[in-house]
Amino acid sequence: MPKALVTGASSGIGYAIAQHLLQNNWEVLGWSRRATGPQGMQTKRVDLRDPVSYKAALEDLWQRDFSPDLLVHAAGQATMNHLVLEPDDRMEESWQLNLRSALWLVRDLSRRMRVRDHQSPQTGLGTHPSGKLMVLFSTIAVPMHWPGETLYTVCKAGLEQLVKQAAIELEPWHIRINALGPGPVDTPLWRSVPLPAQRAFLNSITPSTLTSMDEILAWLDRQIQGQETGQIQYTRGYSRPSPSPEASV
Amino acid sequence: MNDASPQPPLSIGSWFMNQIQDYLVRRSIPLDLESGMDSPLYGAGALDSMQLVDLIMFVEDAYWADYGQRLLLANAAAFSAKRSPYRTLGSFAEFLDIQAQIQAQDGTPNHA
Numbered sequence: 001m002p003k004a005l006v007t008g009a010s011s012g013i014g015y016a017i018a019q020h021l022l023q024n025n026w027e028v029l030g031w032s033r034r035a036t037g038p039q040g041m042q043t044k045r046v047d048l049r050d051p052v053s054y055k056a057a058l059e060d061l062w063q064r065d066f067s068p069d070l071l072v073h074a075a076g077q078a079t080m081n082h083l084v085l086e087p088d089d090r091m092e093e094s095w096q097l098n099l100r101s102a103l104w105l106v107r108d109l110s111r112r113m114r115v116r117d118h119q120s121p122q123t124g125l126g127t128h129p130s131g132k133l134m135v136l137f138s139t140i141a142v143p144m145h146w147p148g149e150t151l152y153t154v155c156k157a158g159l160e161q162l163v164k165q166a167a168i169e170l171e172p173w174h175i176r177i178n179a180l181g182p183g184p185v186d187t188p189l190w191r192s193v194p195l196p197a198q199r200a201f202l203n204s205i206t207p208s209t210l211t212s213m214d215e216i217l218a219w220l221d222r223q224i225q226g227q228e229t230g231q232i233q234y235t236r237g238y239s240r241p242s243p244s245p246e247a248s249v
Numbered sequence: 250m251n252d253a254s255p256q257p258p259l260s261i262g263s264w265f266m267n268q269i270q271d272y273l274v275r276r277s278i279p280l281d282l283e284s285g286m287d288s289p290l291y292g293a294g295a296l297d298s299m300q301l302v303d304l305i306m307f308v309e310d311a312y313w314a315d316y317g318q319r320l321l322l323a324n325a326a327a328f329s330a331k332r333s334p335y336r337t338l339g340s341f342a343e344f345l346d347i348q349a350q351i352q353a354q355d356g357t358p359n360h361a
């Protein structure tokens with residue numbers, strides 16, 4: 001049975017992915033602050049903003065001898081605000097959760113996911129035929145340059161660079177790493193955006209629709225079966241002009 | 250790991266040498282070890298940087314498999330040292346010994 005570690009597994013994209021994997025006979029360990037998730041998932045409480053909490057969860061992974069075939073890093077926090085209005089604590093939190101945690105996970109999970117010369121018999125040499133895969137989440141807001149998304153997209157742009165760089169460094173260990181940048185998804189944050197701004201956002205992408213969870217799950221399935229690495233893909237095209245600042249902030 | 254895991258030996262030089270030889274055979278790397286612990290490990294004519302990273306991971310895995318203790322050998326202590334602890338077999342073995350003792354006292358390993 002292949003194994004997956006899913007961060008942010010208690011809600012949103014992380015929850016949906018964990019549930020999808022469980023339905024497809026994966027063993028899933030979910031990391032989240034609430035330590036909840038779909039039925040059948042193992043859980044571990046972790047706050048990825050906190051080095052102590054993260055380190056404890058990592059140690060728990062070693063003690064379980066849990067070597068993931070798949071890492072899905074879905075934990076994250078989207079924000080919308082004009083850069084000049086961003087307080088220090090929100091900047092710190094965004095960096096910690098949206099980028100530093102990804103750096104930590106890729107660095108440290110590589111040690112668990114690489115095909116090891118001294119693998120213990122119960123762990124095996126990876127149980128999924130397409131090998132080891134790391135999946136991170138960016139946002140279509142990175143190439144769109146939407147106003148109000150500076151802090152969030154700076155972190156996500158860093159994450160995209162992490163994917164491109166790490167793909168090269170992890171390739172000798174047969175670990176692939178890719179990222180998906182979804183368009184707007186129906187979340188509480190999206191619903192808090194004024195309707196004119198929602199329209200402006202959607203009119204700047206093609207097709208001009210929200211990204212569904214089914215699209216994200218289908219993309220994940222293609223990644224699991226595929227061979228690509230270092231790829232950043234978006235759920236929507238973005239050939240149209242960006243909305244004006246007045247329309248979205 | 251469980252309590253039945255063997256404890257690390259007081260001196261791990263011979264264990265380390267066995268790991269190096271095992272690694273070089275597995276990776277088909279023709280590194281000259283005739284100088285024993287003085288043999289150059291990293292740098293001109295020896296391992297390149299990616300091979301060194303691979304070796305560090307290999308030794309960490311082997312230590313976990315043999316002794317049930319997790320080590321991080323690529324840490325701040327290694328990178329802030331005036332002379333690289335990876336430069337020769339002997340310097341790496343000495344660094345490994347020290348790190349094993351420090352990290353055994355501290356509990357979980359740390360990148361800091």
